[in-house]
Amino acid sequence: MDTNIIQAAIPKFIEGFKVTIWLSLIGIIGALIVGLICSLLQYFKVPIVSKIISAYIELSRNTPLLIQLFFLYYAFPVIGLKLSATFCGFIGLTFLGGSYMSEAFSGGFNGVSNTQIDAGKAIGMSRRQLARYVVFPQGLSLSMPALSANIIFLIKETSIFSVIAIPELTNTALDLIGIYYRSNEYLLMLVIAYAIILIPLSIVLTILERRVRYGSFGN
Amino acid sequence: MDHLGTSVLFAGNNFSRLLGGLWTTIWIALLALLIGLILGTFLGMMRTFKNRPVRLILRLYLEFFRIVPTVVLLFLAYYILPRQLNINLPAEQVAVLTFALWVAAEFSDIVRGALISVPKHQRESGLAIGLTHWQLFRYVLLPQALTLELPATINLATRVVKTTSLLMLISVMDVINIGQQIIEANGQSHPNGIFWVYGLIFFFYFIVDYPLSLLAKKLNAANQH
Structure with missing residues (x-):
């Protein structure tokens, strides 16, 4: 361990940190919106549309994010759709997270007694x-544990963005290891960086879950 | 030459190579699952013990694997094992080891959850007829926990299969790595090949995971009745 190396790398890690946070944030918001819309359409059993949504959910949940990203980033340009890496990351996370969030919302809505x-x-x-006054308020509170598990999961999934060269935390660390060949320091910093994001977040989410537990009363 | 690019998939031995890569992916997932489930069962049992230090250590073990993304876990093992511990394993074994430890962590929590939801009188009746602690787990608690934990375990298996897509990052010759070789080798003659190769790999993963998640859903529904 060399503290000089760690100090010198801090600015780069902060840059990566910002990218991870920013992409997680917009990806999770996108996933929540897609998930909520999908789960509502499924709740009301809108004909045809809910079948399409089921297919989307199965497709997105049963394939790895890495292949989804490769497809977006490398295969789509062939059919004339060229997207930037960051935009692919956003779309990929929303595509993957949308199905997970949809399942979480559906679980909540169907759990209302x-x-x-x-x-x-x-x-x-x-x-x-x-729907407006009974099912949604209670369903949302019931889906909270699953939603917060998904939020943590999606933030961790952003580490896969490194394969399409988005300069987020993991990519930053791997780049630095490639240049300076000091794996210990950079990997330690990487683990700490994820801990800085995820530990406080999981504490906040746990508190939030407790706050909105009213849905499970009266069951 | 066709303009679709599908011929790339079947040119030469490309298709059988992709299947070979898929097999590498699957055996790594299976082996990691097997080791991880056995280890995780023991860890889960230990997490129901009254011993506080043991519970704390196992809890920390679980939280570490929960917080660190799998990509990072893989790189930790890939860089630290040879440099710090002088253990030089082939990349496949590094992957099996990492995934097994990760599965063990996740499964220990599933086992613990299932064990503590076995009704209390079961444990007490077992103790009353003079079963030892080990017999209690072996004949009373674990068999009952099994049905409770099965859906979550199958979901974990689908996650392991999906996570094997990361194998290419530590240069294991898995289905994605082979796909990339095929794409690069045929890039000049079949510029569209990339679409079909990645499409096929996408389909492969779906074919493996979809039946599993369907089964998990069915079992989950059955458990709730």
């Missing part, structure tokens, strides 16, 4: 009112 829905019907709520 039948007594709640029956009670809503009994006081004469319409289907839309039921």
Whole structure:
């Protein structure tokens, strides 16, 4: 271990850190939006569309992000669709995360107890009112644990962006190892950098999960 | 010459090479799963013990593998084993080792969760008829935990298969690496080949993982009734 090497590499790691955070953030927001839309369309069993969504979910959940990225980055230009690496990363994470988030939301919506829905019907709520005032508020709170697990998972998946040369944390570390041949220092910094992101985040998410647990009451 | 580029897949022995690569991917996943599940069962059992230091160490082990992305785990093993510990393993074995330790960590949590949800009276009846601690696990708790943990275990298996896509990063000759060789060798004659080769690999992964996740879903639904 050489502290000089570590000090000298800090600025580069901060750059990588920013890229990881930024791409995770927009990727997760994209995934949440796609996931919510997909799960709503599936909840209302919109004909044809919900079949297409099921196919998308299976396709995205059962293939590795790495191949999805290779496909976007290397194979799409052949059919005339040339995207920048960063944009591919964003699309890839949204494509992968969208299905995971959709499953999380669906799990929550389907977990709302039948007594709640029956009670809503009994006081004469319409289907839309039921969804708006009964199923979604409770379903969202029920899906929170799965959502936060997915958020952590997606941040870790950004490490795969290094294969399409997006200068995020893992790519930065591997680059530095390639140039200076000091694997110990850079790998240690890499692990610490992920710990700095993920440990506080998982604590915050746990607190948040506890806060919004009201959905599981009355079941 | 066709303009579709599909002929790249079947030219020469390309297709059988890709299948060979897929086999490398699959045996690494299977071996890592086998080792990881056995190790994870023991770790999971130990995590239900009353001994605090043991529980703390195993918890830290789990959290480490949860926080560090698998790509990074793979590189940690790839760089640290030979340089610090003087262990020079072929890349395939490094991968099996890393994935097995990762699976063990994840599985220990699944086993622990299943063990503590076996009804308490089962454990107590076992103790009452004079079973030893080991017999209690072997004949009472583990068999009952098995049905509870099966869906999560199959999901873990699909994750392991997907994670094997990272093997190319430590230059294992897996299906993606072979695909890239084929793409590079035929880049001049079949510029569209890349689309089909990656498409086929995409399909390969889907074919392996889809039945597994379908099975996990079915078992999960069955467990809930």
